Amino acid sequence: MQKDLKAFFEPEGVAIVGASREPNKIGYCIFKNFVDNFKGPVYPVNPNAAVILKKICYPDVTEIPKPVDLAVLAIPAKQIPKVMEDCVKKKVKGVIIISAGFSEIGSRDLEEKILHIAKKGEIRIIGPNCLGVYDTFSKVDTLFLPATKLGRPKAGGISFISQSGAVGSVVLDYLATEGLGISKFISYGNAIDANEIDLLEYLNEDDSTKVICFYLEGTKDGRRMMEAARKIVKKKPILVLKGGRTKEGTHAVHSHTGSLAGDDAIYETAFKQSGMLRIENLMDMFTFADALATQPIPEGDRVQIVTNGGGFGVLATDAVVKEGLSLAQMSEKSKKKIKGVVPQYAIIGNPLDLIGDADMKRYEAALEALGNDSNVDAILCILLFQTVSLQPEVVRVVRGFASKNLKPMVVCSGGGEYAQKLMKELKEGSVPVFDSPDVAAKALKCLVDYSRIKKS
Amino acid sequence: MQKDLKAFFEPEGVAIVGASREPNKIGYCIFKNFVDNFKGPVYPVNPNAAVILKKICYPDVTEIPKPVDLAVLAIPAKQIPKVMEDCVKKKVKGVIIISAGFSEIGSRDLEEKILHIAKKGEIRIIGPNCLGVYDTFSKVDTLFLPATKLGRPKAGGISFISQSGAVGSVVLDYLATEGLGISKFISYGNAIDANEIDLLEYLNEDDSTKVICFYLEGTKDGRRMMEAARKIVKKKPILVLKGGRTKEGTHAVHSHTGSLAGDDAIYETAFKQSGMLRIENLMDMFTFADALATQPIPEGDRVQIVTNGGGFGVLATDAVVKEGLSLAQMSEKSKKKIKGVVPQYAIIGNPLDLIGDADMKRYEAALEALGNDSNVDAILCILLFQTVSLQPEVVRVVRGFASKNLKPMVVCSGGGEYAQKLMKELKEGSVPVFDSPDVAAKALKCLVDYSRIKKS
Numbered sequence: 001m002q003k004d005l006k007a008f009f010e011p012e013g014v015a016i017v018g019a020s021r022e023p024n025k026i027g028y029c030i031f032k033n034f035v036d037n038f039k040g041p042v043y044p045v046n047p048n049a050a051v052i053l054k055k056i057c058y059p060d061v062t063e064i065p066k067p068v069d070l071a072v073l074a075i076p077a078k079q080i081p082k083v084m085e086d087c088v089k090k091k092v093k094g095v096i097i098i099s100a101g102f103s104e105i106g107s108r109d110l111e112e113k114i115l116h117i118a119k120k121g122e123i124r125i126i127g128p129n130c131l132g133v134y135d136t137f138s139k140v141d142t143l144f145l146p147a148t149k150l151g152r153p154k155a156g157g158i159s160f161i162s163q164s165g166a167v168g169s170v171v172l173d174y175l176a177t178e179g180l181g182i183s184k185f186i187s188y189g190n191a192i193d194a195n196e197i198d199l200l201e202y203l204n205e206d207d208s209t210k211v212i213c214f215y216l217e218g219t220k221d222g223r224r225m226m227e228a229a230r231k232i233v234k235k236k237p238i239l240v241l242k243g244g245r246t247k248e249g250t251h252a253v254h255s256h257t258g259s260l261a262g263d264d265a266i267y268e269t270a271f272k273q274s275g276m277l278r279i280e281n282l283m284d285m286f287t288f289a290d291a292l293a294t295q296p297i298p299e300g301d302r303v304q305i306v307t308n309g310g311g312f313g314v315l316a317t318d319a320v321v322k323e324g325l326s327l328a329q330m331s332e333k334s335k336k337k338i339k340g341v342v343p344q345y346a347i348i349g350n351p352l353d354l355i356g357d358a359d360m361k362r363y364e365a366a367l368e369a370l371g372n373d374s375n376v377d378a379i380l381c382i383l384l385f386q387t388v389s390l391q392p393e394v395v396r397v398v399r400g401f402a403s404k405n406l407k408p409m410v411v412c413s414g415g416g417e418y419a420q421k422l423m424k425e426l427k428e429g430s431v432p433v434f435d436s437p438d439v440a441a442k443a444l445k446c447l448v449d450y451s452r453i454k455k456s
Numbered sequence: 457m458q459k460d461l462k463a464f465f466e467p468e469g470v471a472i473v474g475a476s477r478e479p480n481k482i483g484y485c486i487f488k489n490f491v492d493n494f495k496g497p498v499y500p501v502n503p504n505a506a507v508i509l510k511k512i513c514y515p516d517v518t519e520i521p522k523p524v525d526l527a528v529l530a531i532p533a534k535q536i537p538k539v540m541e542d543c544v545k546k547k548v549k550g551v552i553i554i555s556a557g558f559s560e561i562g563s564r565d566l567e568e569k570i571l572h573i574a575k576k577g578e579i580r581i582i583g584p585n586c587l588g589v590y591d592t593f594s595k596v597d598t599l600f601l602p603a604t605k606l607g608r609p610k611a612g613g614i615s616f617i618s619q620s621g622a623v624g625s626v627v628l629d630y631l632a633t634e635g636l637g638i639s640k641f642i643s644y645g646n647a648i649d650a651n652e653i654d655l656l657e658y659l660n661e662d663d664s665t666k667v668i669c670f671y672l673e674g675t676k677d678g679r680r681m682m683e684a685a686r687k688i689v690k691k692k693p694i695l696v697l698k699g700g701r702t703k704e705g706t707h708a709v710h711s712h713t714g715s716l717a718g719d720d721a722i723y724e725t726a727f728k729q730s731g732m733l734r735i736e737n738l739m740d741m742f743t744f745a746d747a748l749a750t751q752p753i754p755e756g757d758r759v760q761i762v763t764n765g766g767g768f769g770v771l772a773t774d775a776v777v778k779e780g781l782s783l784a785q786m787s788e789k790s791k792k793k794i795k796g797v798v799p800q801y802a803i804i805g806n807p808l809d810l811i812g813d814a815d816m817k818r819y820e821a822a823l824e825a826l827g828n829d830s831n832v833d834a835i836l837c838i839l840l841f842q843t844v845s846l847q848p849e850v851v852r853v854v855r856g857f858a859s860k861n862l863k864p865m866v867v868c869s870g871g872g873e874y875a876q877k878l879m880k881e882l883k884e885g886s887v888p889v890f891d892s893p894d895v896a897a898k899a900l901k902c903l904v905d906y907s908r909i910k911k912s
Contacts, residue, residue, distance in 0.1 A: 026844075105801060150842045151872035164767025166812060169842050173871035174891070217770060243767055248783055249774035255803050256766030281892050282771065283870070310712030311620025311699055314673060315738065318705035327704055345561060347711050356622060386606045386625050388482075414739070415629035416607035435630070436737050 005124055005194060005202045007094035009135045009184060011070035012040055015061050015092070017083055018074035019044030019052050026098065026144040027074045028052075037139040041066060061086040070094045072132065072142050077101035080128075081113050088121030096142055097127035103190055104129050104257070111192045118193060130189025131165040134172065136182055137208055145169065156181015157210030157293035158286065159203050161196055163188065163217045163257055164243070167282070171215075174283060179427050180290050183208040190257075197225050204232040211236060211289040214276075217243040217253045218262060226274040233275035237292050237450045239285050240276045242267055275453040277446055284439065288446045291432040295408035300377040301448045302328035303441075305351035306366050307382035308358040308390060312437060313351030316380055316412060319441035325448060328376040334369040341365035356387050360394035367397070371406035378444050379409040382437070385419045395422050399429035408447050412440040461580055461650060461658045463550035465591045465640060467526035468496055471517050471548070473539055474530035475500030475508050482554065482600040483530045484508075493595040497522060517542040526550045528588065528598050533557035536584075537569050544577030552598055553583035559646055560585050560713070567648045574649060586645025587621040590628065592638055593664055601625065612637015613666030613749035614742065615659050617652055619644065619673045619713055620699070623738065627671075630739060635883050636746050639664040646713075653681050660688040667692060667745040670732075673699040673709045674718060682730040689731035693748050693906045695741050696732045698723055731909040733902055740895065744902045747888040751864035756833040757904045758784035759897075761807035762822050763838035764814040764846060768893060769807030772836055772868060775897035781904060784832040790825040797821035812843050816850035823853070827862035834900050835865040838893070841875045851878050855885035864903050868896040 014034055020027035027046070034042040035053050043066075044052040047059040058064050061071060061083065071092045073080060077099050087095055095118070102111050111128070118125050126132060132142030136155035143150060153175040160182060162168035168187045175182060183206065186199055196219060203209045212232070219225045229238055244253035245264045271278045279285040303320045305327075307313035320327060327350045335348050342362050347353035352370075354362040363381075370376050383394065402409055413423050414435040423433045434440040470490055476483035483502070490498040491509050499522075500508040503515040514520050517527060517539065527548045529536060533555050543551055551574070558567050567584070574581050582588060588598030592611035599606060609631040616638060618624035624643045631638060639662065642655050652675060659665045668688070675681045685694055700709035701720045727734045735741040759776045761783075763769040776783060783806045791804050798818050803809035808826075810818045819839075826832050839850065858865055869879050870891040879889045890896040 145842055145844065149874050151874075162767075164765070164770075166765025166840050166843075167767035167771075170765070170768075170840055170870045170875075173842055173875060177872035177876065215767065217767070241771075243770035243774065245774040246777040248777045249770055252766075252770045252773040252807055255805065255809065256770055281894050283892050309620070309622025309626070310708075311618075311623035311671065311673070312626075314620075314699035314705050314708045314712055315623075315697075317708040318699065318701040321702040321704045349711065351708055351711075353711065384622050384626055386601055386629055387622075388601065414626045416633035418605050418607075419626075419629060420633065436739050438737050 005094065005198060007069040007124065008096065008126055008133050009140060010138050011094065011140065013066055013068045014038060014040065014042045014140070015045050015064060015068045015071045016042065016074070017045040017061065017071055019046050019057065021049055021052050029144045029146055030072055030074055030098070030142050033141040033143070037141060039139060043068065061090045061092065064090065068092050070096070070140070072096045072098065074098045074144065077107065077110060077128070081117060084114055084117040084123070087123055088117060092123055094124045094126070096132040097125060098130065098132055098142060098144060100129040102128045111190065115192050125193035126186065127189045128192065131168055131187035134185040143169065143172070151176025153180060153182045156183065157208065158182045158213060158289045159184040159206070159209040160213045161186050161188065161199050161203070162215040163196065164215055165189065167215050171282065171286060175286055179424065180286060195220070197221060197228050200228050200232060200238070204235060209236065210293045212238045213285050213289050214238060214240045215243065216240055217257050222266070222270055226270050229274035229276050233453050238276045239279050239289050240271055241279050241282060241285050277449055284442065287432060287434065288443050291410055291443045291447060292450060294430040294432060295447060296405050297451045297454060298377040298408045298447050299451070302326045302375065302377040303380055303444055304328040304330060304370050304376045305380045305382065306354065306363070306370070307351050308354050308356060308387060309382060309384045310353055312382045312384065312412065313353050316382060316437040316441065317351055319438040320380065320444070323441045323445040325441065325445060330370065331373050331375050334373045337369040338366055357389045358387070359389045360391045360397050363394050364397045367401040371401060371404065376407060378447065379407055380440055380444060381409055381411045383411055383413045385413060385422050386415055392422055395425045398426060398431060402429060402431045408444070410434060410440045410443050412437050461550065461654060463525040463580065464552065464582060464589050465596060466594050467550065467596065469522055469524045470494065470496065470498045470596070471501050471520060471524045471527045472498065472530070473501040473517065473527055475502050475513065477505055477508050485600045485602055486528055486530055486554070486598050489597040489599065493597060495595060499524065517546045517548065520546065524548050526552070526596070528552045528554065530554045530600065533563065533566060533584070537573060540570055540573040540579070543579055544573060548579055550580045550582070552588040553581060554586065554588055554598060554600060556585040558584045567646065571648050581649035582642065583645045584648065587624055587643035590641040599625065599628070607632025609636060609638045612639065613664070614638045614669060614745045615640040615662070615665040616669045617642050617644065617655050617659070618671040619652065620671055621645065623671050627738065627742060631742055635880065636742060651676070653677060653684050656684050656688060656694070660691060665692065666749045668694045669741050669745050670694060670696045671699065672696055673713050678722070678726055682726050685730035685732050689909050694732045695735050695745050696727055697735050697738060697741050733905055740898065743888060743890065744899050747866055747899045747903060748906060750886040750888060751903060752861050753907045753910060754833040754864045754903050755907070757781045758831065758833040759836055759900055760784040760786060760826050760832045760834070761836045761838065762810065762819070762826070763807050764810050764812060764843060765838060765840045766809055768838045768840065768868065769809050772838060772893040772897065773807055775894040776836065776900070779897045779901040781897065781901060786826065787829050787831050790829045793825040794822055813845045814843070815845045816847045816853050819850050820853045823857040827857060827860065832863060834903065835863055836896055836900060837865055837867045839867055839869045841869060841878050842871055848878055851881045854882060854887055858885060858887045864900070866890060866896045866899050868893050
């Protein structure tokens with residue numbers, strides 16, 4: 001069986017089997033995604049239609065006159081073996097089976113039958129019972145919900161493998177609104193062929209993937225997963241959220257995907273030993289991944305806090321210490337530089353409190369000094385935009401500092417419309433922003449942990 | 457000294473000392489807030505102006521021909537003793553001193569002097585070095601930032617006492633955007649007279665305050681705080697976020713407000729023994745407070761999860777168990793009712809998985825059954841709006857259920873623009889919404905904890 005999964009992400013030609021003219025049908029939505037966005041040729045397959053969206057429709061895959069690398073199947077389960085045989089004849093390399101109605105409702109035989117045909121024809125399968133693939137570069141997009149209901153994130157460095165379609169779709173929608181960029185999304189469903197480990201290995205070789213996020217309920221081959229992960233994390237971080245941590249959650253997993261979630265202690269050990277970063281909160285997984293994708297790796301764990309609000313400085317200090325990170329002690333040289341710019345009542349320590357009347361100039365001087373201070377490994381920069389004196393142009397200063405890549409930095413900021421707008425501008429400039437000091441500190445912990453994993 | 461703090465929140469007449477004609481000045485912003493919104497008479501005081509915002513300006517407080525309950529002082533620190541003497545003559549009941557330049561920069565003598573005058577005249581003081589008061593009912597609003605930079609939350613049941621002005625202002629701004637309602641906000645600064653305990657006691661008697669949120673860095677009288685809290689929590693919950701948990705944070709507190717943050721273990725014990733709910737995350741404090749303000753108190757800790765996404769059901773199960781809550785076992789009667797409405801492949805357990813093709817009717821039937829099920833104490837309802845079959849009108853169903861007040865409920869939902877709009881509609885209908893299952897479970901834990909405190 002062909003090892004390479006490239007046909008799923010960079011196919012030369014794509015057939016949409018079950019393409020439909022009716023806008024409410026899944027086969028319409030998927031076909032339209034390809035017609036609107038996919039860069040290569042796409043062919044509708046439907047024996048009951050002649051033309052769909054101005055494209056000539058074929059009765060079956062073998063009738064398509066040009067090469068087809070990828071077939072996307074959105075047809076009733078029992079019709080799939082016949083279509084698979086056609087795909088073998090057509091020398092299709094990859095098939096994504098969106099359709100449900102397989103082992104998740106007890107039809108394991110049908111899965112076996114399909115797999116048997118695929119092996120014969122050296123076809124790789126993603127699915128069945130899945131959302132399939134969304135690739136922001138090639139524009140392969142098998143998500144069967146229109147962009148009005150489910151946003152599509154922009155191109156970026158995060159790839160996301162999800163055992164759950166619902167988790168995947170909600171996250172994509174969230175990322176689109178947050179302005180976070182992804183490379184590839186794969187919902188692999190029942191995984192009768194390509195499974196989470198194959199996908200991890202593929203993403204390891206994929207240059208546009210900088211960070212891998214992974215929602216997992218259970219794996220059939222823990223040892224192979226660990227071996228794969230151990231290799232990958234030397235090149236790029238893997239963040240994992242495991243559904244079924246508790247006994248009761250494990251039970252729920254069994255009802256959901258039929259996976260054996262297994263004892264959480266075993267997974268915990270496996271994640272630790274193979275260097276995967278375990279995350280607790282679903283949305284945090286992606287904001288932390290964004291920090292990993294955009295920021296340089298810290299040399300150590302010494303964090304310098306910069307603030308224009310004393311209370312936030314206090315909360316950030318607690319959070320940094322609680323995460324087991326160290327408070328940096330800036331050099332005398334940095335202190336001297338900063339003293340030259342801030343008023344006497346500023347507190348030059350850690351937190352570095354630039355005081356409520358701070359303007360962008362104070363931030364500029366502080367960041368410049370800290371960026372070149374070898375006593376500082378990372379910066380937690382608090383920006384309270386609501387004060388009288390802080391100009392909105394401070395965003396330019398902070399983005400400018402981030403673009404120099406001198407030290408990893410996360411920003412903590414919060415508030416309403418005015419602040420949200422500026423926070424968004426920071427995010428667009430590859431500056432990770434968190435609205436609570438404790439989450440900002442957790443993101444830094446993630447960076448420090450990955451730095452240790454990479455070095456070890 | 458007068459015990460009652462009513463003059464700060466429901467004054468008959470208000471003098472703004474330091475009112476200014478220049479829009480960039482603090483004295484302009486505060487005066488304008490009152491002119492635009494305050495329901496009673498307001499008088500500008502400034503010896504260098506005749507008229508401000510079409511109101512006759514007085515050279516000093518004693519010249520105002522009508523009664524003045526409250527004076528707001530936004531003038532240089534050293535001018536304040538003289539103004540305090542005027543306030544005594546005028547029989548002012550409360551003074552809010554916004555100005556900084558006191559003990560926080562070493563001028564303790566000036567504070568003593570002012571306090572001496574206040575005692576003589578039975579005047580209560582909030583401040584100095586504070587943001588003062590924002591009352592959504594009376595429209596007392598001493599926040600010196602215009603609404604364009606700092607949003608003002610609508611009226612609601614949460615009151616918020618903050619030792620830090622910056623923490624307070626960012627939170628208010630956030631609440632305004634989130635659509636959460638507050639009753640009173642008080643930033644008390646150096647607290648030379650009215651302190652956190654006086655304010656807690658006042659809020660206990662305030663009918664419009666349903667839940668108290670409290671950002672604290674340190675108290676001078678732990679015993680009295682505990683005594684006050686113990687009484688209050690029988691009537692309404694207190695959520696507390698303590699700045700200075702760690703040794704390093706305590707050090708930062710000392711630089712910030714000069715408070716003695718003290719050993720965290722002592723505070724931890726004090727909060728537990730007096731029934732205050734300790735919160736870790738700043739923004740969570742307010743979303744949890746909203747859940748407490750809008751939801752009935754649960755009878756026990758048995759949580760029923762309802763979902764249209766299996767993966768979210770798994771994550772919610774893990775989260776509920778991790779918080780130490782129980783999974784409810786719905787009655788046979790409920791099972792039967794739900795079975796009559798859902799297809800055979802739905803999973804009638806806990807989680808109750810209505811499956812990805814669920815429509816609003818399934819939610820309606822499930823909530824109706826669970827709302828009347830004595831085996832269920834609280835509901836964690838997951839709504840993935842992105843699916844093909846779930847109509848946006850499900851919002852009406854969920855709001856309708858919430859308005860019956862049968863059981864406490866929190867919703868977990870997430871995503872982009874489309875989902876966010878519906879989530880907002882839920883919030884506006886007094887349904888607490890969280891974007892991650894683990895935070896939704898934490899909110900329920902907070903409700904269950906308060907139920908125990910209230911009963912104990």
